[in-house]
Amino acid sequence: MAQxxxxxxxxxxxxxxxxxALFAAESGAQVAVREALEGGACSSVTTPKTFSVSGLxxxxxxxxxxxxxxxxxxxxxxxxxFTLTSAGQCGTGIDRAERVVEVKVR
Numbered sequence: 488m489a490q491x492x493x494x495x496x497x498x499x500x501x502x503x504x505x506x507x508a509l510f511a512a513e514s515g516a517q518v519a520v521r522e523a524l525e526g527g528a529c530s531s532v533t534t535p536k537t538f539s540v541s542g543l544x545x546x547x548x549x550x551x552x553x554x555x556x557x558x559x560x561x562x563x564x565x566x567x568x569f570t571l572t573s574a575g576q577c578g579t580g581i582d583r584a585e586r587v588v589e590v591k592v593r
Contacts, residue, residue, distance in 0.1 A: 504577045504584035507546055511538060512575030512588040515548020519571040520592050529554050529569065546577040559593075568593045 515536045522532045529552035536548040551572040556565045571590045578584055 500582055501584060504582055505586065507543060507577040508575040508584040509586040509588075510575065511543050511546040511548050511577060512573045512586045514538065514543065515550055515573035515575060516571055516588045516590045518548075519550045519552065519573060520569075520590060523552055523554075523569045523571060524592065527567070532571070543577070546575060549574045549576065566593050 519532050532550055532552040534550035538546050553570045555568050558565050569592050574587045576585045
């Protein structure tokens with residue numbers, strides 16, 4: 488019975504960490520979108536992002552950015568398209584969870 492209770496507790500803990508990692512990834516992606524659009528370049532996106540709010544304390548988001556210039560719908564002018572990847576990470580050891588969010592913006 489003790490083993491079952493321990494396994495159940497570990498599963499719940501991992502679920503919580505996974506949800507926190509998803510929120511960290513989404514938050515990181517939102518910040519990356521703002522930085523990329525305001526700065527107009529992938530070099531404006533800084534990484535990693537750490538969080539101090541209570542729900543994401545101890546979590547971080549590692550960001551990556553790629554951009555291409557494309558002509559959309561056969562019309563000029565050319566537009567910059569950013570592909571932003573945010574990997575949210577929470578916890579350590581066996582309680583560590585990571586979730587990835589990818590966003591494209593123009």
